[in-house]
Amino acid sequence: MPYDIDETHDPELESWVESANDRETDFPIQNLPFFIAQIPGYDQVLATRIGDRVVNIAKVAAHYFGDSPALQDLVGPTSVALYDLCAFMTEQRRELRQRLIALLRSDAAPFEEVDEDYKFMYQVDEVTPVGWDIGDYTDFYASVHHATNVGSMFRPDNPLLPNYKHVPIGYHGRASSVVASGMEVRRPVGQQAPGDGETQPTFGPCKLLDYEMELGFIVGRGNELGEPIDINDAEDHLLGMCILNDWSARDLQKWEYQPLGPFLAKSFASTISPYIVTMEALAPFRCAPERAAGDPEPLPYLQSEYNRSHGAIDIQCEVFLASAKMREQGLDPIKLSRGNFRHMYWTVAQMLTHHASNGCNMQPGDLLGSGTISGTTRDSRGSLLELTWDGDPFAEPPVVVPGTSRTPLKLPTGEERKFLADGDEVIMKAFCQRDGYRRIGFGECRGIVTPAH
Amino acid sequence: MPYDIDETHDPELESWVESANDRETDFPIQNLPFFIAQIPGYDQVLATRIGDRVVNIAKVAAHYFGDSPALQDLVGPTSVALYDLCAFMTEQRRELRQRLIALLRSDAAPFEEVDEDYKFMYQVDEVTPVGWDIGDYTDFYASVHHATNVGSMFRPDNPLLPNYKHVPIGYHGRASSVVASGMEVRRPVGQQAPGDGETQPTFGPCKLLDYEMELGFIVGRGNELGEPIDINDAEDHLLGMCILNDWSARDLQKWEYQPLGPFLAKSFASTISPYIVTMEALAPFRCAPERAAGDPEPLPYLQSEYNRSHGAIDIQCEVFLASAKMREQGLDPIKLSRGNFRHMYWTVAQMLTHHASNGCNMQPGDLLGSGTISGTTRDSRGSLLELTWDGDPFAEPPVVVPGTSRTPLKLPTGEERKFLADGDEVIMKAFCQRDGYRRIGFGECRGIVTPAH
Numbered sequence: 010m011p012y013d014i015d016e017t018h019d020p021e022l023e024s025w026v027e028s029a030n031d032r033e034t035d036f037p038i039q040n041l042p043f044f045i046a047q048i049p050g051y052d053q054v055l056a057t058r059i060g061d062r063v064v065n066i067a068k069v070a071a072h073y074f075g076d077s078p079a080l081q082d083l084v085g086p087t088s089v090a091l092y093d094l095c096a097f098m099t100e101q102r103r104e105l106r107q108r109l110i111a112l113l114r115s116d117a118a119p120f121e122e123v124d125e126d127y128k129f130m131y132q133v134d135e136v137t138p139v140g141w142d143i144g145d146y147t148d149f150y151a152s153v154h155h156a157t158n159v160g161s162m163f164r165p166d167n168p169l170l171p172n173y174k175h176v177p178i179g180y181h182g183r184a185s186s187v188v189a190s191g192m193e194v195r196r197p198v199g200q201q202a203p204g205d206g207e208t209q210p211t212f213g214p215c216k217l218l219d220y221e222m223e224l225g226f227i228v229g230r231g232n233e234l235g236e237p238i239d240i241n242d243a244e245d246h247l248l249g250m251c252i253l254n255d256w257s258a259r260d261l262q263k264w265e266y267q268p269l270g271p272f273l274a275k276s277f278a279s280t281i282s283p284y285i286v287t288m289e290a291l292a293p294f295r296c297a298p299e300r301a302a303g304d305p306e307p308l309p310y311l312q313s314e315y316n317r318s319h320g321a322i323d324i325q326c327e328v329f330l331a332s333a334k335m336r337e338q339g340l341d342p343i344k345l346s347r348g349n350f351r352h353m354y355w356t357v358a359q360m361l362t363h364h365a366s367n368g369c370n371m372q373p374g375d376l377l378g379s380g381t382i383s384g385t386t387r388d389s390r391g392s393l394l395e396l397t398w399d400g401d402p403f404a405e406p407p408v409v410v411p412g413t414s415r416t417p418l419k420l421p422t423g424e425e426r427k428f429l430a431d432g433d434e435v436i437m438k439a440f441c442q443r444d445g446y447r448r449i450g451f452g453e454c455r456g457i458v459t460p461a462h
Numbered sequence: 463m464p465y466d467i468d469e470t471h472d473p474e475l476e477s478w479v480e481s482a483n484d485r486e487t488d489f490p491i492q493n494l495p496f497f498i499a500q501i502p503g504y505d506q507v508l509a510t511r512i513g514d515r516v517v518n519i520a521k522v523a524a525h526y527f528g529d530s531p532a533l534q535d536l537v538g539p540t541s542v543a544l545y546d547l548c549a550f551m552t553e554q555r556r557e558l559r560q561r562l563i564a565l566l567r568s569d570a571a572p573f574e575e576v577d578e579d580y581k582f583m584y585q586v587d588e589v590t591p592v593g594w595d596i597g598d599y600t601d602f603y604a605s606v607h608h609a610t611n612v613g614s615m616f617r618p619d620n621p622l623l624p625n626y627k628h629v630p631i632g633y634h635g636r637a638s639s640v641v642a643s644g645m646e647v648r649r650p651v652g653q654q655a656p657g658d659g660e661t662q663p664t665f666g667p668c669k670l671l672d673y674e675m676e677l678g679f680i681v682g683r684g685n686e687l688g689e690p691i692d693i694n695d696a697e698d699h700l701l702g703m704c705i706l707n708d709w710s711a712r713d714l715q716k717w718e719y720q721p722l723g724p725f726l727a728k729s730f731a732s733t734i735s736p737y738i739v740t741m742e743a744l745a746p747f748r749c750a751p752e753r754a755a756g757d758p759e760p761l762p763y764l765q766s767e768y769n770r771s772h773g774a775i776d777i778q779c780e781v782f783l784a785s786a787k788m789r790e791q792g793l794d795p796i797k798l799s800r801g802n803f804r805h806m807y808w809t810v811a812q813m814l815t816h817h818a819s820n821g822c823n824m825q826p827g828d829l830l831g832s833g834t835i836s837g838t839t840r841d842s843r844g845s846l847l848e849l850t851w852d853g854d855p856f857a858e859p860p861v862v863v864p865g866t867s868r869t870p871l872k873l874p875t876g877e878e879r880k881f882l883a884d885g886d887e888v889i890m891k892a893f894c895q896r897d898g899y900r901r902i903g904f905g906e907c908r909g910i911v912t913p914a915h
Contacts, residue, residue, distance in 0.1 A: 212762070
């Protein structure tokens with residue numbers, strides 16, 4: 010299964026790509042995430058990254074993998090799509106990982122020595138990472154701490170709805186507006202609730218623009234319509250994970266979301282980081298999902314032995330902000346929060362299994378978002394809605410106030426923020442660290458807010 | 463604009479395809495809907511239907527449209543995709559319509575006389591209509607009568623939420639599970655709320671399976687991310703309309719929908735009819751949207767002169783049911799309801815403009831659903847949730863009871879239905895009829911319920 014630990018996770022493995030051996034890099038030889046690279050003068054190609062280098066998988070496969078029955082699908086074509094990889098079974102993915110590592114490890118011959126004219130590898134700044142065509146995008150709500158924070162703002166006496174600890178709550182998102190890291194995000198325009206004493210809503214630029222720090226997981230093999238995915242098979246249907254910024258217009262959301270859920274408050278943009286970190290690379294960071302005393306047992310279709318002991322993943326998630334003025338003054342982005350994906354109530358396997366439990370067909374490349382990743386402490390809150398809110402339902406005694414009392418963040422320029430201003434850049438990072446293993450990173454997910462139309 | 467009436471709507475126009483001249487046909491020469499036809503031994507082709515015949519548009523274009531600058535995009539390739547048509551501007555769509563009518567009208571030479579070996583046309587039963595690749599699917603909630611019925615079941619004192627008459631409420635749907643008419647629909651499995659006195663929900667086959675009679679509208683030209691669509695341009699971005707059955711699992715929906723809206727209750731299947739009836743063909747059936755005394759003015763971005771006078775469309779919508787036993791006994795389907803799309807609170811232009819108002823990018827082929835089409839009378843209710851419910855918020859005095867009191871439908875076999883049973887076939891029809899114009903029909907949208915997995 011993709012979560013097995015094997016010799017490819019050995020922390021002593023090093024590469025002849027020197028930059029991959031830096032203990033701080035996100036991209037050691039143990040990582041090898043997949044992404045789509047636009048190579049100048051070429052088509053978009055399926056690639057992997059190691060250190061500060063990018064490897065063209067089709068070129069490598071054509072030259073080195075001809076003897077591998079498992080990898081024949083990669084050998085023939087001059088370019089390989091993400092969807093070819095999605096179709097791979099676990100054993101094929103493992104073989105690809107093992108073969109790439111065998112080629113890149115320090116005791117192998119560097120590509121340059123094999124054939125100087127054959128371009129297997131690029132410097133990372135020679136290529137542009139681009140997104141892939143996402144068929145459907147679904148966003149979950151899997152952090153019980155996020156749900157409790159948000160619920161406390163609107164229903165102080167009853168923050169968590171009765172279904173929360175039984176149903177991995179999610180909703181269909183908009184696939185067309187999922188954009189690649191680095192693309193500007195235009196502040197949306199929309200309806201806002203009537204003011205006090207007014208009867209007509211207003212229409213104008215969003216005043217409460219927010220980010221949500223999430224992780225996305227990407228479907229590899231799909232399932233046929235009408236055929237559910239057993240939880241024991243769920244991870245076999247996942248290709249890997251990325252960072253997801255689920256930008257949110259809170260004022261639009263508040264006015265529109267009853268009774269059918271968030272719509273235009275979300276669909277103006279969702280930004281993903283380019284690198285798909287494989288489930289295989291994440292294997293050493295698995296851990297048990299957290300449960301509190303009195304939490305109900307999940308229904309049987311959401312339970313497995315592995316999920317109980319290792320369903321969660323220890324991934325640190327950090328959010329940074331740089332205002333336009335900070336960038337002008339050459340100031341570094343400031344860190345707003347640090348959360349951890351291990352605190353989610355529902356696991357990736359549970360979310361995927363639940364999604365397909367009614368027979369809904371998942372398709373290769375589909376994106377599933379985790380929902381905002383928040384913890385119980387103030388500095389782990391994954392959105393400004395929570396971060397600048399004065400309440401704290403996890404304090405002793407709980408400080409549960411309605412949603413109006415907010416303390417702004419102070420920026421080093423003297424600026425203040427309750428929500429995002431035009432020109433603000435939001436930078437999200439995620440990485441895994443654990444004694445005895447190499448750091449596995451996701452890179453960055455970036456987006457600058459531009460003024461409304 | 464696509465809603466102008468011109469000589470192509472002349473009811474006296476007849477075709478050399480005799481079956482198109484039947485006054486009862488859905489497909490006279492004035493209709494010419496687009497669809498994707500699977501022709502045995504060929505690829506899927508873009509086609510139109512007239513009477514009981516199907517016309518291969520690429521073949522006709524290559525042979526007849528070489529002199530038309532507007533239609534050059536159709537002339538070169540051996541097959542033409544729906545997306546080629548989506549890119550057309552209004553003038554190109556009008557020219558295609560005029561040219562097809564000129565070829566098919568009774569004073570033109572039938573195709574057979576031009577070239578016997580060149581296959582322009584098929585019998586309708588020689589081809590299989592298939593769906594197209596839908597990028598994103600959005601479902602609206604545009605019938606105030608449906609919203610009032612449903613709201614009355616759960617909130618008798620306050621059926622309609624404060625945002626309803628300002629916001630065209632909608633939510634993102636699941637595109638992957640949109641299926642073509644005729645495909646079986648498997649009863650979904652899912653979580654249902656804990657019973658009285660219980661604390662754990664149950665997981666099993668849906669007990670309250672329902673249909674929703676909707677119309678879908680299909681995006682032609684898209685818009686760039688960040689660029690809204692002005693309401694005066696909205697219809698120019700629509701290719702046409704089809705029938706949509708938004709199958710719904712009411713027990714799953716009730717338990718899962720708070721706070722983020724319907725999810726698995728909808729995503730197991732949505733069925734569309736194959737023919738895309740063009741906005742041009744629907745032009746004679748435009749009418750003013752209905753407003754009651756005291757209804758608020760829409761916000762300016764949702765207003766246009768044309769929309770006020772002609773934004774609605776008079777389309778009759780009928781739902782029929784045949785149980786397995788009825789089919790075994792050779793009994794005709796029974797009509798469950800007849801509604802009309804003209805009673806919707808929001809128009810197609812308002813829904814599309816609202817959807818793009820935050821900058822969300824619409825893409826060619828995207829499907830937008832209207833929401834259940836219900837009127838104020840019991841026989842116009844577009845779902846079983848409403849049809850078997852004993853309440854009637856539009857009666858004098860209103861009969862607004864909670865959602866538990868239901869009178870089952872009686873079938874001619876003696877069977878009864880509050881919701882759908884396995885083996886039930888739901889058949890939806892839609893058509894326009896108005897004095898002085900030919901009937902324009904949508905054909906049928908069919909689906910049989912098969913037992914849960």
